[in-house]
Amino acid sequence: MKAMILENICDLEKNDQPLRMATLPEPVPGKGEIVIKVSVCGVCHTELDEIEGRTPPPVLPMVLGHQAVGRVAALGPGAERFKAGDRAGVAWIFSACGSCEFCRTGRENLCASFMATGRDANGGYAEFMRVPEGFAHAIPDGLSDGEAAPLLCAGAIGYRSLCLTGIKDGQSLGLTGFGASAHLVLKMVNHRLPLSRVFVFARSAKERAFAIELGAAWSGNIGETPPEALDAVIDTTPAWKPVMEALLCLKPGGRLVINAIRKEAKDNDLLMQMDYPRHLWMEKEIKSVANVARRDVQDFLALAAEIPIKPEFQEYPLEEANLALMELKQRKIRGAKVLRIN
Numbered sequence: 001m002k003a004m005i006l007e008n009i010c011d012l013e014k015n016d017q018p019l020r021m022a023t024l025p026e027p028v029p030g031k032g033e034i035v036i037k038v039s040v041c042g043v044c045h046t047e048l049d050e051i052e053g054r055t056p057p058p059v060l061p062m063v064l065g066h067q068a069v070g071r072v073a074a075l076g077p078g079a080e081r082f083k084a085g086d087r088a089g090v091a092w093i094f095s096a097c098g099s100c101e102f103c104r105t106g107r108e109n110l111c112a113s114f115m116a117t118g119r120d121a122n123g124g125y126a127e128f129m130r131v132p133e134g135f136a137h138a139i140p141d142g143l144s145d146g147e148a149a150p151l152l153c154a155g156a157i158g159y160r161s162l163c164l165t166g167i168k169d170g171q172s173l174g175l176t177g178f179g180a181s182a183h184l185v186l187k188m189v190n191h192r193l194p195l196s197r198v199f200v201f202a203r204s205a206k207e208r209a210f211a212i213e214l215g216a217a218w219s220g221n222i223g224e225t226p227p228e229a230l231d232a233v234i235d236t237t238p239a240w241k242p243v244m245e246a247l248l249c250l251k252p253g254g255r256l257v258i259n260a261i262r263k264e265a266k267d268n269d270l271l272m273q274m275d276y277p278r279h280l281w282m283e284k285e286i287k288s289v290a291n292v293a294r295r296d297v298q299d300f301l302a303l304a305a306e307i308p309i310k311p312e313f314q315e316y317p318l319e320e321a322n323l324a325l326m327e328l329k330q331r332k333i334r335g336a337k338v339l340r341i342n
């Protein structure tokens with residue numbers, strides 16, 4: 001089968017072709033596993049973190065991609081959740097131990113044995129992928145493959161982030177960064193929390209205009225002061241400046257949720273400017289979001305079908321995965337990017 005593989009960790013400023021097209025043997029499903037013929041796979045910022053070594057695959061080469069949608073092509077021994085031909089998707093969570101305190105309480109995203117799709121096991125930048133059947137997700141009717149793919153990561157983790165803010169209808173929410181996840185959060189808030197106002201902080205004027213188009217109450221550059229103090233902020237940027245600025249925008253008791261798997265080191269020094277009375281005092285909180293649990297994916301897919309949320313996306317052929325990744329790196333973003341494979 002055709003697959004785009006990562007063979008070496010590299011700096012994307014110096015190498016704009018991090019992945020190479022290769023021919024790999026078709027995966028064979030083991031006990032309780034299925035093989036999916038991938039039709040589309042979403043392209044995510046986390047791939048940039050993997051390629052640049054902020055969250056590197058433990059073994060190389062690796063097939064990246066954790067927003068895969070396709071059809072079940074083969075069933076391993078004992079696999080019976082799906083039938084051949086069923087539509088199925090795979091998100092960031094590839095597997096977890098199933099027996100630790102976190103797995104037993106629905107917090108499998110925190111499991112020490114958590115395996116990530118496309119990092120710890122081959123993912124969806126390929127014609128076929130293998131996954132434990134319990135970690136594959138049925139895709140609701142009414143969403144095309146291309147619409148469903150970005151929902152599997154950006155949507156599911158956006159949903160988890162929004163839940164972790166704890167905001168109630170009528171409270172105000174800031175979003176720093178306005179990529180795939182944030183634009184889906186805005187749509188969720190419009191539906192679930194219609195009285196809440198959303199304030200979007202983004203460096204790119206295009207992203208700021210897109211936010212207003214989608215119903216944000218206000219948009220401004222990182223560092224600008226919004227017209228009101230915020231109950232919560234979700235940060236989806238790779239940098240620290242937006243975090244420092246967001247803390248200044250929070251109301252007393254407000255919460256900042258950082259939805260980033262790793263932060264780039266470029267502006268680490270800003271953290272030394274943390275001024276306790278201005279940035280943290282008055283019971284402000286900082287919380288990170290780690291991975292997703294299966295429940296997040298399932299609940300979010302159901303919500304997306306109900307609203308409905310149909311993400312805006314651009315398609316690239318599998319061969320052009322490097323182009324899609326570089327555009328993401330250069331923040332040429334309007335909605336999501338997906339690779340079309342079959």
Ligand SMILES: [Zn+2]
Pocket residue numbers: 044045046066092153154
């Ligand atoms: Zn992702």
Ligand SMILES: [Zn+2]
Pocket residue numbers: 096097098099100101102103104108111112113
């Ligand atoms: Zn576990």
